[in-house]
Amino acid sequence: MRILLSKEDMKTCDQNTIEGFGVPSCVLMERAALACVDELYRSGAALDRVLVICGSGNNGGDGFAIARLLFLDQVPVSIWFVGKEQSCTDQTRHQKEICEKYGITFCSNPEINEYTVIVDALFGIGLSRDIEGSYRDAIGRINESPAFVLSVDIPSGIDGNTGVIRGIAVKADLTVTFAFEQPGHYIGKGRACTKEVRVRQIGITKESLPKCRKSYVCYDSMDLRRLPERLATENKGSCGKVLLIAGSRDMCGAAILSARAAYRSGAGYVRIYTDEHNQSALFQSIPEAVVSCIHSNWKRELENLLAWADVVAVGPGIGMEAQKLDILNYVLEHADIPVILDADALNLVARHNLSLDGYSMPVAVTPHLGEMARLCRSTISDISEDLIASAEIFAKEQHVICVLKDAGTVVSNGSESYINTSGNSGMATAGSGDVLTGVFAGLTAQGMTLFEAAKLAVFLHGCAGDAAAQKYGKRSMTANDLVEGLIRVLADADDKNKCK
Ligand SMILES: NC(=O)C1=CN([C@@H]2O[C@H](COP(=O)(O)OP(=O)(O)OC[C@H]3O[C@@H](n4cnc5c(N)ncnc54)[C@H](OP(=O)(O)O)[C@@H]3O)[C@@H](O)[C@H]2O)[C@@H](O)CC1
Ligand SMILES: Nc1ncnc2c1ncn2[C@@H]1O[C@H](COP(=O)(O)OP(=O)(O)O)[C@@H](O)[C@H]1O
Numbered sequence: 001m002r003i004l005l006s007k008e009d010m011k012t013c014d015q016n017t018i019e020g021f022g023v024p025s026c027v028l029m030e031r032a033a034l035a036c037v038d039e040l041y042r043s044g045a046a047l048d049r050v051l052v053i054c055g056s057g058n059n060g061g062d063g064f065a066i067a068r069l070l071f072l073d074q075v076p077v078s079i080w081f082v083g084k085e086q087s088c089t090d091q092t093r094h095q096k097e098i099c100e101k102y103g104i105t106f107c108s109n110p111e112i113n114e115y116t117v118i119v120d121a122l123f124g125i126g127l128s129r130d131i132e133g134s135y136r137d138a139i140g141r142i143n144e145s146p147a148f149v150l151s152v153d154i155p156s157g158i159d160g161n162t163g164v165i166r167g168i169a170v171k172a173d174l175t176v177t178f179a180f181e182q183p184g185h186y187i188g189k190g191r192a193c194t195k196e197v198r199v200r201q202i203g204i205t206k207e208s209l210p211k212c213r214k215s216y217v218c219y220d221s222m223d224l225r226r227l228p229e230r231l232a233t234e235n236k237g238s239c240g241k242v243l244l245i246a247g248s249r250d251m252c253g254a255a256i257l258s259a260r261a262a263y264r265s266g267a268g269y270v271r272i273y274t275d276e277h278n279q280s281a282l283f284q285s286i287p288e289a290v291v292s293c294i295h296s297n298w299k300r301e302l303e304n305l306l307a308w309a310d311v312v313a314v315g316p317g318i319g320m321e322a323q324k325l326d327i328l329n330y331v332l333e334h335a336d337i338p339v340i341l342d343a344d345a346l347n348l349v350a351r352h353n354l355s356l357d358g359y360s361m362p363v364a365v366t367p368h369l370g371e372m373a374r375l376c377r378s379t380i381s382d383i384s385e386d387l388i389a390s391a392e393i394f395a396k397e398q399h400v401i402c403v404l405k406d407a408g409t410v411v412s413n414g415s416e417s418y419i420n421t422s423g424n425s426g427m428a429t430a431g432s433g434d435v436l437t438g439v440f441a442g443l444t445a446q447g448m449t450l451f452e453a454a455k456l457a458v459f460l461h462g463c464a465g466d467a468a469a470q471k472y473g474k475r476s477m478t479a480n481d482l483v484e485g486l487i488r489v490l491a492d493a494d495d496k497n498k499c500k
């Protein structure tokens with residue numbers, strides 16, 4: 001697990017290191033520059049001609065130091081200072097003067113296509129407003145250039161807290177950040193602009209973390225150790241029972257994908273409660289699934305099913321008809337097991353203005369941005385302005401776990417937020433969300449708390465997507481390939497975790 005910091009907390013952390021531990025800021029800047037140069041060498045980019053573009057803040061200061069280090073290594077390097085002399089921080093001015101004394105070339109209107117590498121040191125975590133004028137032109141030119149682009153700390157133009165583009169943003173090939181990542185590296189548009197992130201240590205330690213900080217975390221492959229333990233003595237009853245209320249007359253695929261994913265995540269039993277028309281298709285595609293059909297005495301049926309299950313997931317492909325609303329209301333009123341609401345269950349909640357607050361069992365919602373906009377009576381564009389705040393506020397107000405699905409998914413319980421770093425654009429394919437619901441329910445059935453299961457399911461789902469992309473390619477992979485990816489990721493993790 002890694003901690004991510006807001007830009008304000010990152011600044012405090014820098015300050016605590018400088019003031020509390022006495023590490024001079026020029027030492028931090030030098031180490032930041034050394035780390036960037038090292039990553040540039042490792043990237044294999046052709047260093048025929050390098051252009052370092054610097055702003056007036058300390059991000060620009062890093063840029064000047066990078067230019068000096070490259071110059072001293074005999075790399076052909078030029079500097080384009082886009083900032084304002086009078087706005088320079090003391091450190092940046094100092095770094096700039098060193099470059100001038102060394103006689104490094106400064107240019108004011110470079111022929112951008114002549115460079116093989118561009119170092120973007122315009123704005124870092126100090127970006128405070130939309131980018132305009134000469135800064136905007138410079139970023140536009142960077143994005144038109146065929147050069148390899150390394151962004152220092154964060155691509156200039158990306159807001160470190162929200163991943164939102166402030167007017168325009170650099171599209172980096174590689175981003176080198178220091179000590180702690182920011183949410184903006186992974187969520188919103190920031191994810192695509194950042195592309196690949198390297199986190200380098202420059203002497204800022206956890207001891208400098210602000211005591212009261214915003215709580216953001218992300219997982220990496222080590223966190224697959226959080227998977228529920230599977231003992232040698234386990235039986236299918238003890239591995240958890242998932243009740244999946246999914247599928248409708250016209251939509252059976254969602255139920256199939258969710259059920260497959262729930263089984264492949266390790267659940268002992270998966271029972272699908274669905275429309276009668278789906279029965280034979282479900283039996284054929286997942287022979288291991290137990291299928292119960294919705295009849296006129298559905299209340300009695302549902303009462304028994306809820307008594308049997310360890311978790312219930314409602315929504316994939318259920319449609320919006322009146323009976324499904326009745327079923328959803330019944331689940332909310334009578335379930336005493338964790339409840340996961342997805343897809344049409346969320347659309348029913350939104351359409352009928354149902355409150356999710358006040359129930360004794362834990363409830364989770366897994367909306368994509370469109371569903372979230374409906375739930376919050378807002379717009380996708382407003383939700384996208386601050387995905388973390390949207391998820392946190394909804395989670396807090398409704399007392400639910402909110403899994404706000406996007407390229408960089410956010411999971412919040414109202415006070416702590418998880419930012420997902422796994423996954424890829426190949427997952428932008430119909431049915432991906434149904435697979436997530438299955439994984440989420442499968443992990444919950446095996447005894448994880450709803451919040452822990454949500455975070456791990458989202459991470460695992462992304463890893464499954466990465467495995468699928470490796471085998472089939474991002475363009476061609478389908479949601480079903482995610483289930484195959486899941487098998488590979490879990491087999492590998494179980495091997496490492498020495499699952500009995
Ligand atoms: N602290 C440390 O020791 C370490 C810090 N490090 C590095 O410092 C970076 C943070 O530096 P920073 O705080 O100086 O902010 P930075 O991102 O350079 O930008 C601020 C400047 O931009 C300006 N500005 C903002 N928005 C603007 C806009 N839209 N359009 C135009 N101008 C705009 C703003 O102007 P102002 O708002 O004051 O008018 C100010 O001049 C960090 O990302 C990392 O790279 C590393 O060396 C490690 C050690
Ligand atoms: N570009 C992307 N990068 C990473 N994950 C993605 C991307 N696009 C979609 N996903 C993931 O795929 C899933 C899509 O869910 P959803 O929109 O509900 O799909 P569906 O309704 O078709 O099942 C979410 O978990 C989302 O996070």
Ligand SMILES: [K+]
Nearest residue numbers: 123152154156
């Ligand atoms: K930058």
